Amino acid sequence: MIERTPMLNVLTHLILLMGVAIMAVPLWLAFVAATHDLTTVNTAPVEVWPGPHLRENMTEAWVRSDFGTKFVNTFIVAIGVVAGKILLAAITAFSIVFFDYRGRMLIFWLIFITLMLPLEVRIVPTYAVAANALQPFQVIMDWTGISWLIRTLTGIEVTLNWNLLNSYTGLILPLVATATGTFLYRQFFMTIPDELVEAAKMDGAGPLRFLRDILIPLSVTNMAALATIMFVYSWNQYLWPLLIITDRANYGLVVVELSDLIPDQLTTGGGTPTWHLAMAATLMVMVPPILVVILMQRWFVRGLINTDK
16 A cells, blocks of 8 residues: 655655656757857857757758658668567567477577677677678588589589678668567467467467467557567667668668767867757657657557556
8 A cells, every 4th residue: 555645745746856857958958059059059158048040950950961861761770670570579479478399488588688688799790790691501501511512513602692781671680689579479478368279279270360360469559569669779779870881871870960960079170069950950860759659658558567458
């Protein structure tokens, strides 16, 4: 039982207001900086009230960073990552929960352990795979002698090469595996009554039909929660696109382009940083994930806490 007292209520609200202030003040300062010109932004003390230059700053930032192309690229990558994570997580959890084969729990725990291995830890081997996704198959062919046999019989040197750098595939494919999504789906699938599974079998439904016609419709809220988390995650990707994309004119993403709006002091001879353009661009980049979270909030909460399936 939760005790409700006036003093406790006041303390609780003070803590909540402090949390809101900690999160809102930086956003407010970014908005204020985006509404002033270059001189005002770089003059002390810091201005705390909006100015009249928001529209022109956003326009200049949009044109200078070619945000038209970059936003399209980022939407493609974000939607591709979300779709891949949902599909792969659903199939993986479906296999672990509804198929009885040796080692399935070991496989689940191996997947779950990858939560402790963020992209930054595995960035080097992931880049090596992206540089040539078929290299493991080439190694297998060389070890087993298949390459030698083909070369001996036909005189053809087999060299497998699939370069994922500077491509949408390279931006999306290494990010689609998700231990979080697999765990979320597994926990939901375990709440499915055995009677429903038996009824589906009696009606002649095979595994894929059971997944498509029964499990997927029942897990819409879980899909919405996972999609919300992963859209924000993929939209804010910085390190991976920065590493594998050198053709930024065609494949650049908006988060990476933000750094170009702040001139390097070492290469520009001490030029004044264009913080007003950087903050204006930041506001534009923040809009899509904020809208997704706002629009999906109800589904997101239901997908995470609803246990009455």
